[in-house]
Amino acid sequence: MSAPSTEYSVRALHGIPEVRPGDDLVKLIAAAGPELEDGDVLVVTSKIVSKAEGRIVRADDREAAIDAEAVRLVARRGPTRIVETRHGLVMAAAGVDASNTEPGTVLLLPEDPDASARALRAGLREALGVEVGVVVTDTFGRPWRNGLTDVGIGAAGVRVLDDLRGTTDVHGTPLGVTVVATADELAAAGELVKGKADGLPVAVVRGLPHVVTEEDGPGARALVRDASQDMFRLGTSEAIREAVTQRRTVREFTGEPVDGAAVRRAVAAAVTAPAPHHTTPWRFVLLESAGIRVRLLDAMRAAWVRDLRELSGFSEESIARRVRRGDVLYRAPYLVVPCLETSGAHEYPDAGRNAAEREMFVVAMGAGVQNLLVALAAEGLGSAWVSSTMFCREVVREVLDLPAGWDPMGTVAVGHAAAPPKQRPARQAGAFIEVR
Structure with a gap:
């Protein structure tokens, strides 16, 4: 040359x-x-x-x-x-x-x-x-x-x-x-x-x-x-669409550790969700210690098995099968426990309105968790939202030392996906729409 x-x-x-x-x-x-x-x-x-x-x-x-x-x-x-x-x-x-x-x-x-x-x-x-x-x-x-x-x-x-x-x-x-x-x-x-x-x-x-x-x-x-x-591959609208459509439930994770800063950025996105009465009803408990994760999951499993035996009358085989579904939480290198905090709810003289009031806050909780899941996907992290903590809230509050007013709303398993999520048939929006 x-x-x-x-x-x-x-x-x-x-x-x-x-x-x-x-x-x-x-x-x-x-x-x-x-x-x-x-x-x-x-x-x-x-x-x-x-x-x-x-x-x-x-x-x-x-x-x-x-x-x-x-x-x-x-x-x-x-x-x-x-x-x-x-x-x-x-x-x-x-x-x-x-x-x-x-x-x-x-x-x-x-x-x-x-x-x-x-x-x-x-x-x-x-x-x-x-x-x-x-x-x-x-x-x-x-x-x-x-x-x-x-x-x-x-x-x-x-x-x-x-x-x-x-x-x-x-x-x-x-x-x-x-x-x-x-x-x-x-x-x-x-x-x-x-x-x-x-x-x-x-x-x-x-x-x-x-x-x-x-x-x-x-x-x-x-x-x-x-x-x-390409760090800048996605345009604004495509980035949002890609994160939403690529958010899939991940149940198998690699051993690669999760960056806590990435999870905190996802939480920052979660708390931008809408909520009633200008409140902030979300709390996110980040379980970064392996010890506390295992202690919580062991206590939850024991409570779940006890309930299935004593209250539901399931066979031991059926109990074992149901308990295995929660193993995804053990396999995840990072857990997030979203909690609902409703101190900002209005009090009404009748039970029906109070129930509707709580439903508003639950909807806001769902919006916050969805923001969290989408933001985790945008960070390149897989997740699975598992409902388990909702069925043993007192156990969760005791193990994690949470205030009485915090209601655990499931657990989000977080990690790097061990394999791409299986493709699912596309959902046609028209099937879920009614026009009046």
Whole structure:
């Protein structure tokens, strides 16, 4: 690889006519740039690639085209959709664009931008005898930043990422995380001279031969961060939806310890639930000590077995089967006991109203626990809400030394799932809706 240059030039390529479906881009670019040299980088807007490839649909089919090009919805605000495309790109409207195209039509992104870049590179090699790099670009908005910029969505013969990890800076400090998105920087540089309104869809970057490679390389696909490494993969609406839909009861956990700070963050989400009379009726007892967990569960099991024998008349086999259902709490590395505290409830002269008053608080408790479960899922933790403490509240209060006014409302087992939860049939919302 040649040494990095300390200066380079960028110029727009003049003379490329309006591109139409079926046009030969290699011929059009070669005619406009016969002076191209080895080591140049051609920065080509995806619009002319899409036009030449016939990626044009009627404007009234735009929403359907977005649906077809998208693999997931990341975020939505009003009619604006941020989606992930088939290419792995996260962008507005899947790149379906009405700019620089005939009225009444919209353009889709190229079918395979990396393949398009490879074809252009090979064609120019044959037509002009030069070894150039090619970057196919499109315009992106960016999280946390105003304004748009061009990025590379296709590439060939370009070092799309320059990995500087393991090298040192001028002070000798090792670089541990620096990986430069060279293709995106080339795309942005080219956009400064191309311009959307000037009919100049191609730029030439000269003076950076070290970024041009002999092989076509992995293409711009290498710029797409793997989902497992993407800390910001989810948009706001998708994050909420994902956490809710991915919240499943987990009954088998690994031995990995649970971060108490993550549970506390989940509790912070839990106590934002609505509650009657501006009260805060939730209390969450966090059982972080293995000793206290076992002591509580042993006492609860003894009380449960006693009740099943003396009050319910179950057989020993039936009792053993029922008791085994509570083993999930023993297997969990962390337990949370949600408690209902109703000191803020109103007192009424009749039992019916008082019962309704308590029901309001119980509903608020359910909302708080649901917030907790969803927030735990968002933290990457599995959970199971087990009702057991509700059937032996006095035992729980005694073992955990809880105030008399705290009513345990089950136990939440928390941990890292040993396996993905089993998929269940999707529940159709319409089956649970009545409209009057």
